[in-house]
Amino acid sequence: MLDVGSRLFSLFSFQGFSLRAVGSSEPEAAFEVSILRMKMTNRLPVYLVAIAALAITAPQAWSARPKKRKYTPPPAPTATPAPSVDLSRFVGANFDRILGPLEVKVPLPRAELAQLRVSFATRFSKASLAERAQFQAALGVCDAISQAMDERNTAMLNPAASNWAQRSGQLRQNIEKLAADQRAIEASVTPAPGR
Numbered sequence: 284m285l286d287v288g289s290r291l292f293s294l295f296s297f298q299g300f301s302l303r304a305v306g307s308s309e310p311e312a313a314f315e316v317s318i319l320r321m322k323m324t325n326r327l328p329v330y331l332v333a334i335a336a337l338a339i340t341a342p343q344a345w346s347a348r349p350k351k352r353k354y355t356p357p358p359a360p361t362a363t364p365a366p367s368v369d370l371s372r373f374v375g376a377n378f379d380r381i382l383g384p385l386e387v388k389v390p391l392p393r394a395e396l397a398q399l400r401v402s403f404a405t406r407f408s409k410a411s412l413a414e415r416a417q418f419q420a421a422l423g424v425c426d427a428i429s430q431a432m433d434e435r436n437t438a439m440l441n442p443a444a445s446n447w448a449q450r451s452g453q454l455r456q457n458i459e460k461l462a463a464d465q466r467a468i469e470a471s472v473t474p475a476p477g478r
Contacts, residue, residue, distance in 0.1 A: 366403060366421035367466045373399055374428075374462065381431050382451040385442050391432045400425040417472050420465035427458045 373395065380389045400422060407418035431454040438445035 365469055366417055367469050369399060370421060370424055370462055381435060382455050385439050385447050393432060396425060396428055414472055417469040420468045424458065424461045424465055427461050
């Protein structure tokens with residue numbers, strides 16, 4: 284019986300319980316757990332909550348398989364518009380500002396024209412030999428528009444000495460002719476749909 288008593292004592296003592304003999308001092312006496320001397324640790328509630336949370340979530344977490352991601356193909360590259368489309372947008376939005384009267388001071392779209400020219404130069408370098416002529420013609424239109432902007436700035440410095448009304452008409456005709464030539468080259472290179 285001594286062996287059972289010491290085992291019980293060691294079992295309860297590591298949990299923070301204290302045991303004392305009831306009645307006699309003999310080792311075979313029954314032991315009573317003293318509840319008043321029981322030391323509850325602060326960790327016990329935390330352990331219980333953690334065990335309860337694990338019991339609730341663990342079966343779901345263990346059984347869940349990672350979802351297979353559906354294959355999404357990369358977006359198809361969009362076809363770049365023909366040079367005439369880009370040029371007609373630019374000319375439509377800015378032609379009257381560039382070649383308009385000198386009395387109206389407007390900011391000139393130099394940065395936009397430079398971006399357009401760089402785009403044509405890049406596409407020219409990647410184009411086949413047959414397609415290069417249309418980009419070369421588009422670069423010529425950009426250069427003519429840039430020249431018109433430079434002449435407008437020069438004419439604004441001395442409006443009396445320049446005949447801007449006549450010169451702007453000449454520049455307009457030159458740019459329109461170059462743009463028409465570019466569209467003709469583009470039409471000869473690009474086959475029409477259905478051919």
